[in-house]
Amino acid sequence: MKTNDLINLLAQDAPVRTRLGRVLALALVAGVVLSGGILLSTIGIRHDMWSIFETARVLFKIGFTLVLAVTACIVVFRIGRPGVAMKASVAALLLPLALLIAAVTAEMNVIPSAAWETSLVGNNARFCLMFIPLLSLAPLAGFMLALRNGAPKRPSLAGAAAGLAAGGIAAALYAWHCPDDSPLFVATWYTIAIAAVTAIGSLIGRRYLRW
Amino acid sequence: MRHSTREEEWAEWMRDALKGDTLAYHRFLAAVTPHLRAMARRRCDQLGAPASEAEDVVQEVLLAVHLKRGSWDPSRPIGPWLSAIVRNKLIDSLRRRGRHVNVPVEDVIDTLEAEEQTDAMDRLDADHLLERLKDPQRDIVRSISLQGAGVRETAERLKMTEGAVRVALHRALKSLAALYRSETREDE
Numbered sequence: 001m002k003t004n005d006l007i008n009l010l011a012q013d014a015p016v017r018t019r020l021g022r023v024l025a026l027a028l029v030a031g032v033v034l035s036g037g038i039l040l041s042t043i044g045i046r047h048d049m050w051s052i053f054e055t056a057r058v059l060f061k062i063g064f065t066l067v068l069a070v071t072a073c074i075v076v077f078r079i080g081r082p083g084v085a086m087k088a089s090v091a092a093l094l095l096p097l098a099l100l101i102a103a104v105t106a107e108m109n110v111i112p113s114a115a116w117e118t119s120l121v122g123n124n125a126r127f128c129l130m131f132i133p134l135l136s137l138a139p140l141a142g143f144m145l146a147l148r149n150g151a152p153k154r155p156s157l158a159g160a161a162a163g164l165a166a167g168g169i170a171a172a173l174y175a176w177h178c179p180d181d182s183p184l185f186v187a188t189w190y191t192i193a194i195a196a197v198t199a200i201g202s203l204i205g206r207r208y209l210r211w
Numbered sequence: 212m213r214h215s216t217r218e219e220e221w222a223e224w225m226r227d228a229l230k231g232d233t234l235a236y237h238r239f240l241a242a243v244t245p246h247l248r249a250m251a252r253r254r255c256d257q258l259g260a261p262a263s264e265a266e267d268v269v270q271e272v273l274l275a276v277h278l279k280r281g282s283w284d285p286s287r288p289i290g291p292w293l294s295a296i297v298r299n300k301l302i303d304s305l306r307r308r309g310r311h312v313n314v315p316v317e318d319v320i321d322t323l324e325a326e327e328q329t330d331a332m333d334r335l336d337a338d339h340l341l342e343r344l345k346d347p348q349r350d351i352v353r354s355i356s357l358q359g360a361g362v363r364e365t366a367e368r369l370k371m372t373e374g375a376v377r378v379a380l381h382r383a384l385k386s387l388a389a390l391y392r393s394e395t396r397e398d399e
Contacts, residue, residue, distance in 0.1 A: 001337040003248075005356040006270050007240045010277045012355050012362050013380050015231035020282045081282050082299065083291030151279040151296055210392065211279065 020080050023146040028073060031139025031166065035173055039135060045176045057181035060103045064186065065175045068096035068194075069168035076143055076165045079158045080150020093164075100191075103183035111182075122180035125189045131177075132193035133200075135170035136163075140201060144208060151211055159205015160198050167194035214290075218320050222289040229280065240273065245324035247272050247297060250317060254305060267336040268304045274388050275300040294319045307392075340390040348383035351376055 039045075052058050071092045078084050111119060122128075143162035152158030171190050180186075221239055228236030251265040251272070276296055283292045297319050341352060347369065354365040366376045 001270070001341065001356055003244060003266060003270055003273070004241075005359075006273060006337065007237060007244065008359060009352060009356040009380075010240055010273065010384070011233050011237035013277070013377070013384060014228045014233045014236040016229045016281045017381070018281050019229075021284065081284060081292070082279070082295030083293075084284075084287070149279075150282045151275070151299065153295070153299055211275065211388075 018149045020146070020149050021077070023149055024077055024080075024143070027142030027146040028139070031142040032169060032173075034138035035135040035170060038138075039131075039173050039177060043131070043177050046179060049176060052181075055181070057107075057183065060099070060183060061175045061178065061181060061186055062172070064096055064099045064103065065168060065172035065190070067099060068093075069165065069172045071095055072161065072165035072168045075161045076147070076158075079161050080147045080152050082151045082153065096168075100183070100187055104187050107183040116184060119182035120184040120188050122182065122185040122189070124178065124180055125185070128174065128178060128180070128185075128189045129193050131174050132167060132170045132190065133197055135173050136166040136197045139169045140166035140197065140204075144201075144204060147205075147209055150209075152205075152209055155209035155211075156202045156206035158209050160202035162205065163198035163201020164194065166201065167197035170194075170197070214318075214320055218288060218290045221293075221320070222285070225280070225283065225289055226285050229285065240276075243276070243293070243319065244269065244273065246319050246322045249322050249324055250297065250319070251301065254301060258305070260305075260308075264308065268301065268308075270337050271304045271391050272297055272300045274384065274391070278385060278388055290318060290320045304391075336391070337387070340387055343390055344383055344386060347371065347375075347379050348386065351379050352383050352387075355380065 046052075049058075071089070074089045074092065075086070078086060078089050107119070108116065140162060143166060144159070147158055147162060150158070171194055180189075221242060224235040224239035224242070228239055247269050248265065251268040252262055254260075255262060255265040255268070276293065279296055283289060294317065298317070341349060344352065350369060351365055354360045354368065355362070360368070362373055362376050362380070365371075366373045369376070371379075
């Protein structure tokens with residue numbers, strides 16, 4: 001085939017069906033709705049949520065996971081676009097990290113060191129480790145399908161970003177159920193669960209997001 | 212032509228193309244190709260690869276630009292997007308052909324155009340891969356690329372609807388890109 005013939009061929013397929021921004025937005029909404037639905041229809045929201053909402057620990061938990069989800073989603077929305085600068089949005093990921101470190105430091109100052117271990121272990125670590133990955137399935141699948149329309153420079157990094165965002169969304173949803181409020185618990189188990197989803201995303205992305 | 216004028220023109224064509232303007236898209240691809248060719252040739256020269264191989268690379272890059280055009284945000288300038296796609300695909304394509312290269316960041320728009328030469332030659336890669344497409348797809352690709360037929364004529368000849376031809380064409384191009392990826396990776 002001559003190059004001019006190829007150009008004729010491509011020109012006939014001019015209209016674009018899937019725009020990256022749109023499919024990503026769709027994936028985000030669908031992922032949040034689906035996973036929110038799973039949360040509500042299975043374990044539900046913690047019944048005393050409203051009365052304890054004012055406590056600093058719960059506010060931190062909700063706020064931290066939300067900030068993580070939002071910053072990671074911003075990375076996902078940019079990473080599939082060639083030629084778009086990534087530095088600022090990647091640097092913004094330090095924000096949730098700083099929040100986490102600050103909360104852990106504060107918690108260690110407030111509670112006696114004898115109580116650190118019980119706070120860290122919590123009551124529902126296994127549940128948390130199971131539910132965050134479960135709730136991240138829908139957003140992760142959505143982001144992967146959407147990012148297939150993108151052209152990420154490093155597919156495994158793009159996959160990891162999708163995993164981090166999906167894990168962040170899942171954590172932000174699970175936080176509404178989670179009865180363990182200590183930042184020590186969040187820093188340990190949430191982090192492990194989100195890291196696992198990020199690693200899975202990276203592995204999937206490496207193959208699936210190649211172009 | 213000044214950088215910014217050219218960039219604005221390419222962006223304008225691409226915007227129309229995304230909405231389905233076949234002519235504007237043809238203009239865009241035809242305008243970009245000589246620049247791609249110059250870049251690909253320069254790389255192949257450096258590596259001692261024949262100029263004909265550069266043309267295979269050009270075709271692969273064009274296919275990537277085509278399939279990834281939805282990742283361009285029409286409110287942003289097209290230059291950085293195009294340069295990044297081209298650079299990534301150039302590296303990828305040359306590497307899979309067993310040539311290890313360092314492709315510097317180059318502005319596609321600023322690259323001088325190469326004079327048409329190799330275009331007269333039929334390129335082997337694409338033909339070879341076309342053979343592996345399944346039938347309505349292969350037939351449609353042949354009809355449009357080689358006989359220069361439009362979607363409508365092709366639809367009439369094959370007794371398909373225009374919509375079905377469009378869908379099959381799009382799928383064919385996707386499979387072609389996938390074949391490029393798998394084909395050249397076997398000898399890695």
